[in-house]
Amino acid sequence: MSDVEEKVKKIIAQQFGVDPSELREDMTFAEDLMAESIDIVELIAALEEEFGIEIPEEEAQKNRTVGQTIEYMKKKLGAG
């Protein structure tokens, strides 16, 4: 597991109160983690803070699963 993947999973796990080992890449924020739009805003803020970047909302909205978010962050950070 890459460093970025590990950190992203840790942040998602913290935001939604789950153990990182329980997160699957196909998990959706809306249905599997019952995330509301305001929860996604908090997740974006936590990712921005951790990685020192800015994530445009329209890009963040496309990430509906844990896996999509990890891939997005890898590309964004040039770590893919």
Next chain:
Amino acid sequence: MMNTRIAIFEDGFVEDLNPLALTRPAFALRCGTKLLYEKIIENYPRADICLFMREWLADSFLKKVSDRMRILSVNDLDALKGENVLLVNGRWIFDRSFVETEEVVAVKDGIMVYAYLTEKTVDEGLKNSRNFAEFLDWVMREVSVRQADKAKLVRFPWDLVLWNKEEIKREFSRFKGIEENRQGNTQSVTVVGEREDLLIARDVEIYPNVVFDTSSGPIIIDEGAKIFSFSIISGPSYIGKNSWIVGGKIREGTSIGPFCRIGGEVEESIFHAYTNKYHAGFIGHSYIGEWVNLGGLTTTSDLKNDYSEVEVYINGKLINTGHLKVGSFIGDHTKTGVGTTFTTGSTIGIMCNLISSGGPLPKYIPSFVWVYRGRIGKGLGLNPMLKTARNVMSRRGVEMSEAEERLYRYLYEKTRQERERLIKIYRRRGW
């Protein structure tokens, strides 16, 4: 249309109307001034009615259905034999002007809206079908199809709310024959707009200082209703039989079923029946089931702060409604404590006990849960919930039937898995 039998059916999409369709067939949902099936059968006063619905709802529904004597059969395919049949999708907001009496299947987006079938075709279809689903498939294959793109087929609960205004307007003329109040107690009624757009049925009591605003649509106050002082009702609106408006603003697009007690502020919402919202608080663009009690200051948000399209959970799946204004959908027998707030597009199951601790509750609350002290859980379980429900009903002189109790016990098990999964997720998140 002589010798025609009316068959009203639930199709495979009805569970997208949950939580409202957990406790009733889809054709017993309210839009405008009536339940969907009532709109159909009132058009054919001499026809026998055959119903096709989810089996586990049948007993409970038959205990409370109006026009019970006209229902010939439930889920009995053979009952269709021997007459022409008008087969009507129970999700259709019935409009007789669409119905042709030549053999045809009217379809919208590939879904049957209605079919008019001759006796011969019915018999042929029955010979080729082992069950009702197969019969519908046979009809769709064998009978000539006509597109009915303008038919209003209810897909999700917010469709009922969206179409409510137009339905009240459309049905208004049907009420023109009701006996208007001639008791002389309406002398202090103030009408803004046309007086003829206000219909007050017999045995209605209207207290002093009530305002009716018909400038945007008609208002119907049905038999036995009471309108207390300092109420303003804007049309199009329908106040059902024996319901009370206990002061406040009932704004346009609102339908209130029978035996409700409604106050505070309501806009473009439907209250099914026997529901209390006595106090201040705002309910907008919402559908509230029956025997619901909304505590003082209970409020629904119906517009997001960023004015984006509202998403709603249906059976745990998040659906984009495509609309900016969507409130809450609350299942039967749910109770809220004072100060409860619901975020935009909330879905609340049946028989929940919700005590707010400040901010809005989770957007999706499964059936039979308690929320209290900021925590979500299964509470004391089903039996105390049923006991409360019986108490609430007896206060209005209604006894819970054995069939209804069996239904709730069935639903408790049917919803168990989802409830346990979500309680686990929410509790981990601090709820």
